[in-house]
Amino acid sequence: MNNIVLKRESNTDFSSTDETSLLVVIFDSNPGQQFLRDNTHVLTHCLDSIIAFSNAHLMQKAQNKLAVMACHSKTSQFIFPGPGKPIDIRQTDGQYEIFTMVEKTIKHNLSKLLGSDISNILTESLLAGTIAMALCYIARMQRIKSPGIKINSRILLVTGSSDSASQYMNYMNVFFTAQKHNVVIDVCALDQHLSLLQQGCDITGGLYLKLPQLQGLLQYLLWVFLPEPPIREKLVLPPPVKVDYRAACFCHRELIDIGFVCSVCLSIFCKFSPICTTCHTVFKMPGPLAVKQKKKKLKL
Template identity: 80%
Template sequence: MNMTGPVQNDATPDITSTDETSLLVIILDTNPGQRMLRETSHVLTHVVESVIAFANSHLMQKAQNKLAIMACHSRTSHFIYPGPGKPQDIRQIDGQYEAFTVVEKTTKQNLTQLLASETSTVITESLLAGAIAMALCYIVRLQRTKPPGAKLNCRILVVTGSDCSASQYMNYMNVFFTAQKKNIVIDVCALDQHLSLLQQGCDITGGIYLKVPQLQGLLQYLLWVFLPEPPIREKLVLPPPVKVDYRAACFCHRELIDIGYVCSVCLSIFCKFSPICTTCHTVFKMPAPLAVKPKKKKIKL
């Protein structure tokens, strides 16, 4: 798995104000293997335009707000805003605010370069767990470099139409509980399929999970559900939470199971009993057969 590291220092936003700052990291799934992209080619353009408008709305709420956008691909994950290197010199066009123009132009240019560099024709799963891990590293670095007294509220929004593969189960659980420990909220906007593992991450970190009923209204759902900060959401009328599917994925077949066997040493999960754990190679004793009580003989009188 090839992943590009966090953005360089010269592209990292400076947090100089001691006021409360809200950082939003958007992870956009651009894997061409998504079913909705294979069926309709212009869907990605609509999704990107909606995400950019949503990102600018976040910046418009408060002058201290910060933004980062990542593109999660089939083999790599890149920061497309702010991109690596010095920010581009973009002039104001059509009366648009300069900061909004920078977000739009930088995001589209870096995304175009990422898509053009894709040469493989093999369809693989999206590296969503790795992208969330990169976002957490980016957030932790900003938290360490912020000035004393500054308050930084951080959250991650995942916008994807892929299926959450059970093969990344352990990676998902690691990033979910790391985000919970760091008080980082993870929101998920599912565009095509129901994502049970990412739904668990939203429940663990206190975020919102939403499967968009109509892709044409993506921007409206983003502004309505995901734009408000987590402390404000309790006062709003939002979609009711759905029942969370907390099934675990077995380590042998990477499938969600209801009942399984757990290794007492490394806590690996298996759908069938095995005398040797394939993860830590611990040897277990075979269960002894149940003792059969002898039948009592009837005493003849």
């Protein structure tokens, strides 16, 4: 994230208003996602919808800020603003210059990222790490803003990956960090229901949506996720579903209903273990259950 160039002179437009909105969009571009393996052309459709949604966010207010990240199986990168110097953009007739820059920069940097991955090994997406990078970027923007200016920050995660219980602790860390810094996390699930990310939305006060049909991605983005959190209370949005707050065990990385919790480090296990594999605390073996003796009836 240190290769992102933030110009000091660009911060002067913060002073023209007392409040602005910073949106960080995380797009899961991992080719190992099931819906991308079935139809590779869907990636172009999702990317065009995200670009249109990003431009709509910038169009709402001139002071709004935008960052777009690509989450991959091995790395996570900022594709807008891109690393290094901005690319040369030729103005397109009939299109606002900022919109042209957003579109060209995102497509250029994403194509470089996808072209650099020549491995055929399919692994899970680094979603928790990407959210952590987004929180660092938001904290950096909060630090360099002008005095007296309020920035409302939120993160939108668009993914079609499945739930990853192996990243459970990383998810919980970024969720509660976002809650502490008043950063709202929204999730748009393209393919499968994601219970862990649904927990993050509930913790941070964001919205979770399992997309009914992929063809209407742009419509759902504009309807559900474009309004800012204070405005959402006045809109008719999809009703919230029951949040699955099951935890993932540290031994098999599976979601469980009932388990054993370490009294020292609060690690969760689905089966009893005499030694905690996280903090190596030794527990006493549970003894046999005491059998209550029946009272003998006195003979009269």
